[in-house]
Amino acid sequence: MTVGHASPHGRERVRIVLRGFVQGVGFRPWVYRLAQKLHIAGWVRHLGTALEIEAEANSDQISLFLHHLKSERPPAADISREEISRIAPTGGTWFEILPADETASGHVAV
Numbered sequence: 001m002t003v004g005h006a007s008p009h010g011r012e013r014v015r016i017v018l019r020g021f022v023q024g025v026g027f028r029p030w031v032y033r034l035a036q037k038l039h040i041a042g043w044v045r046h047l048g049t050a051l052e053i054e055a056e057a058n059s060d061q062i063s064l065f066l067h068h069l070k071s072e073r074p075p076a077a078d079i080s081r082e083e084i085s086r087i088a089p090t091g092g093t094w095f096e097i098l099p100a101d102e103t104a105s106g107h108v109a110v
Helices: 026-040 059-071
Strands: 011-021 041-047 049-059 078-087 095-096
Touching: 011 026, 011 059, 026 041, 026 049, 026 059, 049 059
Parallel strands: 041 095
Antiparallel strands: 011 049, 011 078, 041 049
16 A cells, blocks of 8 residues: 555545456445445446445544455455555545446556
């Protein structure tokens, strides 16, 4: 995980990219429900052959979100690679499922 980008109010934002078998297994609705339960702001979407998530909350909530994301993902999902980076918080207050970007190759520009 890269360092930095915590806000003065204790909020942080992470970008998570999960590669592997992530489509057609209910991953986006599962992430949405988890984010709602933990009061996480941000979004989730399919990005070609990957699932991309941006999550924003206080550091404890983000840690808990990442823990659940690793330990309780949908059973049919098969993750071959996981990338997590910290990015600047945007002040978001809700979580949403964005439309899939089927034109993407699964590579995320940084």
